[in-house]
Amino acid sequence: MHRDSTAARMSTVFRTHIDPILGHLPMVQVRPSHLRAWVKNRSQVLAPSTLAVAYSCLTAMFNSAVIDRAIGVSPCLGVRLPGVEKHHHHIPTPDQVHTVAETLPARYSAIAYLAAGCGLRGGEITGLEVDAIDFLRREVDVRQQLVCIAGRKPFLGPPKTKTSVRTVELPEVAAFALETHIKRYSPIEIEIDDETDPRNPRRRLAKLIFLSSTLNPIHRSDWAHIWAPARDAASIPKGTGLHSFRHYFATLLIHNGASVKTVQMALGHATPTITLNTYVGEWPEPHEKTRRIVDDALSRVPGMCPDKATRR
Template identity: 55%
Template sequence: MAVDDLWYLRKRDPATGERLPSGRHGRGKRWRVRWTDPDTGKPRTELFARRAEADRHDANVHADISRGQYVDPQAGRLTVAEFAEQWRATLLHRGSTAERTERTIRRHIVPVVGSLPLASVRNSHIRGWVKDRIPHLAPSTLAVAFHGVLVPMFNAAVLDKRIGSSPCAGIRLPEIPDATYYIAKPDEVHRLADALPSRYRAIVYLAAGCGWRGGEIFGLEAECLDLDAREVRVRQQLTVTSGRQPFLALPKTKTSIRTNELPAVVADALRGHLDRFRLRPEEIEDEINPRRPTRRPASLVFTRGDGRPIHRADWSHIWRPAVETAGLPTGFGLRDLRHYFATVLIFGGANVKTVQLAMGHTTPTVTLNTYVGYWPDAVDQTRTLVDSALSCTESVPGTP
């Protein structure tokens, strides 16, 4: 590494001993810092107008190389949009997550900061991005876009040694209001089932009685049902992504693979469904083992009238009129029946671990964060415990 004066030659005047001016004397930046990229072995240079700036850069580069923290300045010239596309292509996301990531980058990141070189993105740019997105995204959606896409993307740029640090550090997002769910009443659940075409009514009871996700319900095969033992297993889900037909894949998380006990009302609904609607195997793509995708006949319990898998676009046209007929709020979905199932367990006295396993949540923390406000009488229980302890006067010092 060295700092060169480009305005003067190394050669000196024999008479005066002073350095001779170069051909670019007085033109352009005077000081050049030279070093060798430790990763590629290629020479690198940077020009500065002032000697102090050049010396400072030379010292910083020397220190970064010594600490193993060197970042090639040219690597950060890639724009955010270009790097985002490269980064997205290397992710090991499931189909639906990959689709959401691509949509977030295209709709919310590229239009705002996509043209900026990576190395020029500052914390102020990210704060501006947050402010720009607030009118367009709900706080929870903004948090997903920030923590699920923007932060990991810039962290990847740091690990890739394109930038020295992430500009996302210390960013404050709008507070997310506590989630509130509409918990249906039992008669509303029955009204909803009655409002659906007969071939879909058992779906309501499976969602409300076992807490299954929509993809798990639509991906249910007959072999996963044991009506005699009153058990049903989740081992796959029906997944829908843009540009392809529905296919079978692993459930959302490892803990989503589970076995649920069938309440009598759910078992009866499923038994009636199977008696009325004869199953016929239909060819479908199976990516449960993503390393060995195959196409096979699957005996799905719930299908369209023509026997094909239920597409989410078709389902919305079936579901919305039934919700309206049942008198439920607009936007009420299968996820709300899942919430219904969770609250039934909670108010029935089930502990957090039991609810977590039944719902297929990754950890008890997820269950608590989702339903903490629904455990009944938590405050009263706390008061009772404290009162019981303090009322034991024999253990209180100084009591007569």
């Protein structure tokens, strides 16, 4: 079963890109040739990465039909998609992080430091409650996120993956920004739907740390308008979102010697493979790391002079 946000996205994909072209065919009549024609048609209007997402909807649909024995074999087998170019993440500089924090309206400024200093996703930040912050231990408990889908008000849901439920360290710069924010905008209780436990949805009072100027949860569509001026002021490329600050956090850990497992756990990725695939180019090459380790250990051996070291 998909999460609500994923289900909504897949429903939009089906209505927009699948049903108008293939909807007239019963599933048992769909052939690989139909899907190859569909791929050719949609590749005229969709980027390869977006086409891959739409095609995954088709694949899941036909795989389910096979499991239910509605069809014998999935027609998706053997259908090739256009290659997806490797996506290069924009990694902000420290100056860009500070500029965004300074340019954002004051009530949102600390969001920049939670993303860049703790690696939190946008929904994890806007879904934070006061009791999730432990200033004494300098830790943040990530146990929910704010979910925004079409047709309903924002609500609290479980984090993206099981490993996204985590405790992250709170660096001083983020702690100071949070303390300043809480003193200036004392959190108030608001009513919100809580679906962190899908079996027990409820409506409750929550003290969200970040609210809009109208004291409502921050909707993703509203955030886009808040973010844009700060992004432009920091000379961050258009189309780059707050998620780039999460990339900054990850690469900061990597460049300072963090292991794949450490980065995975800090980011809440489901598997180390996702972490490696996302940041594969950021880790130093093994031979470069080996040389550095050996040189650091042996470059100052007593009695070894430069001319002897280079004699051979």
